Amino acid sequence: xxxxxxxxxxxxxxxxxxxxxxxxxxxxxxxxxxxxxxxxxxxxxxxxxxxxxxxxxxxxxxxxxxxxxxxxxxxxxxxxxxxxxxxxxxxxxxxxxxxxxxxxxxxxxxxxxxxxxxxxxxxxxxxxxxxxxxxxxxxxxxxxxxxxxxxxxxxxxxxxxxxxxxxxxxxxxxxxxxxxxxxxxxxxxxxxxxxxxxxxxxxxxxxxxxxxxxxxxxxxxxxxxxxxxxxxxxxxxxxxxxxxxxxxxxxxxxxxxxxxxxxxxxxxxxxxxxxxxxxxxxxxxxxxxx
Amino acid sequence: xxxxxxxxxxxxxxxxxxxxxxxxxxxxxxxxxxxxxxxxxxxxxxxxxxxxxxxxxxxxxxxxxxxxxxxxxxxxxxxxxxxxxxxxxxxxxxxxxxxxxxxxxxxxxxxxxxxxxxxxxxxxxxxxxxxxxxxxxxxxxxxxxxxxxxxxxxxxxxxxxxxxxxxxxxxxxxxxxxxxxxxxxxxxxxxxxxxxxxxxxxxxxxxxxxxxxxxxxxxxxxxxxxxxxxxxxxxxxxxxxxxxxxxxxxxxxxxxxxxxxxxxxxxxxxxxxxxxxxxxxxxxxxxxxx
Numbered sequence: 001x002x003x004x005x006x007x008x009x010x011x012x013x014x015x016x017x018x019x020x021x022x023x024x025x026x027x028x029x030x031x032x033x034x035x036x037x038x039x040x041x042x043x044x045x046x047x048x049x050x051x052x053x054x055x056x057x058x059x060x061x062x063x064x065x066x067x068x069x070x071x072x073x074x075x076x077x078x079x080x081x082x083x084x085x086x087x088x089x090x091x092x093x094x095x096x097x098x099x100x101x102x103x104x105x106x107x108x109x110x111x112x113x114x115x116x117x118x119x120x121x122x123x124x125x126x127x128x129x130x131x132x133x134x135x136x137x138x139x140x141x142x143x144x145x146x147x148x149x150x151x152x153x154x155x156x157x158x159x160x161x162x163x164x165x166x167x168x169x170x171x172x173x174x175x176x177x178x179x180x181x182x183x184x185x186x187x188x189x190x191x192x193x194x195x196x197x198x199x200x201x202x203x204x205x206x207x208x209x210x211x212x213x214x215x216x217x218x219x220x221x222x223x224x225x226x227x228x229x230x231x232x233x234x235x236x237x238x239x240x241x242x243x244x245x246x247x248x249x250x251x252x253x254x255x256x257x258x259x260x261x262x263x264x265x266x267x268x269x270x271x272x273x274x275x276x277x278x279x280x281x282x283x284x285x286x287x288x289x290x
Numbered sequence: 291x292x293x294x295x296x297x298x299x300x301x302x303x304x305x306x307x308x309x310x311x312x313x314x315x316x317x318x319x320x321x322x323x324x325x326x327x328x329x330x331x332x333x334x335x336x337x338x339x340x341x342x343x344x345x346x347x348x349x350x351x352x353x354x355x356x357x358x359x360x361x362x363x364x365x366x367x368x369x370x371x372x373x374x375x376x377x378x379x380x381x382x383x384x385x386x387x388x389x390x391x392x393x394x395x396x397x398x399x400x401x402x403x404x405x406x407x408x409x410x411x412x413x414x415x416x417x418x419x420x421x422x423x424x425x426x427x428x429x430x431x432x433x434x435x436x437x438x439x440x441x442x443x444x445x446x447x448x449x450x451x452x453x454x455x456x457x458x459x460x461x462x463x464x465x466x467x468x469x470x471x472x473x474x475x476x477x478x479x480x481x482x483x484x485x486x487x488x489x490x491x492x493x494x495x496x497x498x499x500x501x502x503x504x505x506x507x508x509x510x511x512x513x514x515x516x517x518x519x520x521x522x523x524x525x526x527x528x529x530x531x532x533x534x535x536x537x538x539x540x541x542x543x544x545x546x547x548x549x550x551x552x553x554x555x556x557x558x559x560x561x562x563x564x565x566x567x568x569x570x571x572x573x574x575x576x577x578x579x580x
Contacts, residue, residue, distance in 0.1 A: 005323065006306065008323060016299065029295055033330075038327070040324075041324045041328040
């Protein structure tokens with residue numbers, strides 16, 4: 001999707017909030033904002049919102065002279081994810097349909113998003129995970145069944161990761177994948193906000209259940225035209241693709257191949273544009289037969 | 291007060307929302323936003339938020355090739371104010387202390403602010419006016435008494451207007467001023483957002499109760515160093531100054547002369563900075579003896 005005018009104040013707010021998470025120096029943040037405004041004056045709104053965020057966070061990293069300012073926040077998110085995962089495993093394993101409940105927890109985990117500061121709220125997190133068990137029974141059985149069967153018969157499944165912390169729940173879901181497919185887990189090529197890179201994927205135990213692959217870029221989403229050729233080959237050849245989170249939805253939802261999206265709707269612009277409500281949980285397939 | 295980093299996303303949002311109120315052409319708004327970003331890259335945050343808004347709205351007017359894009363909105367606000375004033379007059383005249391109730395309605399009128407689109411909400415407006423009668427009994431009697439006595443013994447009272455629509459309630463208050471002071475009502479030198487200019491002041495009946503004077507500039511507040519010398523003379527020589535609304539508070543609250551402020555707190559940055567809550571009603575005097 002293209003960037004909406006409504007994305008502009010939100011991205012500016014995220015830039016201020018994100019900068020404050022990693023520096024208390026308001027003078028530095030003022031310099032950051034001035035550089036961001038200079039770039040925004042030239043930005044092409046036909047690009048996706050994650051490409052706008054890529055530009056903004058490249059500026060933040062450069063001004064802070066820090067290639068990974070969210071390193072500690074990602075570490076904390078993974079630790080929080082690992083702690084929450086213990087209860088999730090119990091709930092998944094006692095469920096009549098563990099796969100469906102694992103899908104629900106993978107979506108619940110999408111709330112672990114320090115990139116949207118307003119979403120990182122203990123009450124919201126607790127509610128998100130409390131909702132997961134019940135949510136599984138609200139999924140369309142046919143949709144979950146189709147995803148299950150596709151994974152079961154696939155030779156390769158490519159999971160597109162989203163945030164640190166959330167990746168722990170992606171691992172729980174991958175552990176419940178049926179069949180014998182080769183599982184690839186795509187991470188960002190280099191750090192951007194709190195997105196999962198190889199480091200956090202390993203901390204989440206992804207390396208034990210999948211081959212971790214890089215998409216080659218620092219966009220908090222997946223813009224195929226900008227990914228590495230190695231990644232594009234994997235993308236084109238994978239039998240099943242599961243894309244986690246809103247950034248991947250914003251950048252891939254107009255693609256022509258079949259893709260499964262698992263996410264929570266966190267943004268009013270996307271909600272309005274696609275007729276969802278903020279807070280909706282999505283198991284959505286594009287370009288499917290059904 | 292200086293512009294906070296938190297003002298930036300809010301001003302960007304106001305610019306998008308305001309532009310949409312006056313044009314449906316998203317291409318034009320994109321051009322407007324790009325010019326605004328170019329200017330913001332150079333903006334000095336030690337200036338006040340209304341000076342930032344001045345810059346933003348000068349760009350909007352220039353791109354729209356329209357010196358007063360909010361002309362119709364101001365007209366509508368005045369008409370709405372005149373309608374609401376009928377009930378207000380009844381409430382004021384039956385009150386044991388009509389002056390205090392008129393002060394409350396002058397603050398209630400501060401909610402008529404199309405400049406902050408999010409505030410222009412029928413329910414909020416109705417609640418604001420419903421609150422006025424009761425609010426008068428919650429004022430500090432001593433504070434209201436002091437304002438009353440100062441007006442009564444003044445030779446000149448200068449009222450600094452704020453928004454169209456709100457001006458109708460400023461007129462109701464001026465009509466209840468005690469004493470024989472000469473009343474001056476200051477308007478903006480030229481249109482900016484929905485701020486009251488001479489045209490809307492006359493439509494509100496201000497010319498029947500006060501002499502309308504221009505402050506000479508298009509800042510949605512009162513920055514003394516940028517006002518016309520004629521206005522500065524009036525400002526310095528007035529016995530009593532009553533400043534309406536948040537824009538005047540943001541630009542005058544660090545001045546050294548005595549000023550009475552009547553306003554509603556609409557912004558979380560100001561609320562936090564000065565230890566108020568959004569929605570608070572203020573009758574506040576700076577540099578007073580008490």
